[in-house]
Amino acid sequence: MLLFVLSLTSLAILVRIVANPLANVFQKQLTERSAEPLFVTAATYGFLSLVCLAVVTLERLVGLSTAFWTNMTACAVLSVLGNVFLVRAMRIGDLSVLGPINAYKAVVSMLVGLVLLDEQPTLAGLTGIGLIVAGSYVVLRQPGASSPLSMAVFGRADVRLRVLALLCSAVDGVFLKKAIVVSSPLTAFSYWCLLGFGLSMGWILLAQRAHCASQLRVLWTQRATYLLLFLSIGLMQVSTNIAFEGTSVGYALALFQTSALLSVLFGYQFFGEQNIMRKLLGAGVMVIGASLIIVLG
Numbered sequence: 242m243l244l245f246v247l248s249l250t251s252l253a254i255l256v257r258i259v260a261n262p263l264a265n266v267f268q269k270q271l272t273e274r275s276a277e278p279l280f281v282t283a284a285t286y287g288f289l290s291l292v293c294l295a296v297v298t299l300e301r302l303v304g305l306s307t308a309f310w311t312n313m314t315a316c317a318v319l320s321v322l323g324n325v326f327l328v329r330a331m332r333i334g335d336l337s338v339l340g341p342i343n344a345y346k347a348v349v350s351m352l353v354g355l356v357l358l359d360e361q362p363t364l365a366g367l368t369g370i371g372l373i374v375a376g377s378y379v380v381l382r383q384p385g386a387s388s389p390l391s392m393a394v395f396g397r398a399d400v401r402l403r404v405l406a407l408l409c410s411a412v413d414g415v416f417l418k419k420a421i422v423v424s425s426p427l428t429a430f431s432y433w434c435l436l437g438f439g440l441s442m443g444w445i446l447l448a449q450r451a452h453c454a455s456q457l458r459v460l461w462t463q464r465a466t467y468l469l470l471f472l473s474i475g476l477m478q479v480s481t482n483i484a485f486e487g488t489s490v491g492y493a494l495a496l497f498q499t500s501a502l503l504s505v506l507f508g509y510q511f512f513g514e515q516n517i518m519r520k521l522l523g524a525g526v527m528v529i530g531a532s533l534i535i536v537l538g
Contacts, residue, residue, distance in 0.1 A: 334399025340504020
């Protein structure tokens with residue numbers, strides 16, 4: 242039984258590592274074809290909600306505790322915001338740049354622990370922060386820049402949006418883990434979809450109702466890419482939930498960071514992004530730094 246759990250968790254982590262950058266590829270492709278980030282987010286939640294309602298038994302969706310609802314609602318709100326920020330960032334930025342920035346999630350987690358829990362960073366944690374910062378400058382530095390180290394890169398709109406998405410996802414993971422503990426990965430996934438769809442559709446009706454007809458046309462013409470996005474996001478979230486149930490959040494997040502390397506490769510393969518070797522080097526340094534913080538920090 243133990244070997245089965247370990248193998249299932251390992252498979253889930255592997256699927257998540259591949260599915261995350263693939264989802265980013267399809268998100269970027271859709272926004273390049275006139276899809277609005279909020280509609281991409283709502284359509285993703287909507288399709289996955291239909292799948293959940295078709296396969297999940299009613300018994301799994303009722304009789305849940307107050308703790309579940311509190312954590313799941315907080316997770317859903319942050320998840321919707323994070324997804325919209327992420328897709329907006331993908332629309333205007335390079336996948337090979339924005340993917341590795343996710344390693345900063347480990348820094349955010351450490352700062353939250355320092356402020357809220359008075360957890361003092363270890364030498365490994367401080368070393369990890371240094372590696373992430375150094376690696377990010379390698380990834381973000383523009384060719385021909387007068388200085389390799391400049392905070393100006395964080396003033397870019399795509400980087401700011403990606404950091405906002407990262408902040409949301411760093412916090413929503415905590416609430417998601419708590420919701421899984423008092424329910425199950427499948428139940429938490431179902432309400433992640435249903436609540437996310439309700440929140441994103443409410444946002445559309447309040448702020449972007451006039452664009453609904455045009456966005457539905459885009460959805461139909463780009464239905465193949467949308468379907469690939471739905472599948473990759475579904476696999477990513479289900480595998481995340483299984484990984485969180487089967488191992489510590491810190492260990493899982495450390496392994497998830499390796500998807501940064503795939504983001505760089507996918508940026509080159511699908512969008513012809515340049516300076517790939519430099520970005521791979523920087524992303525690799527950031528992965529090592531994130532792993533030090535999460536596992537040893």
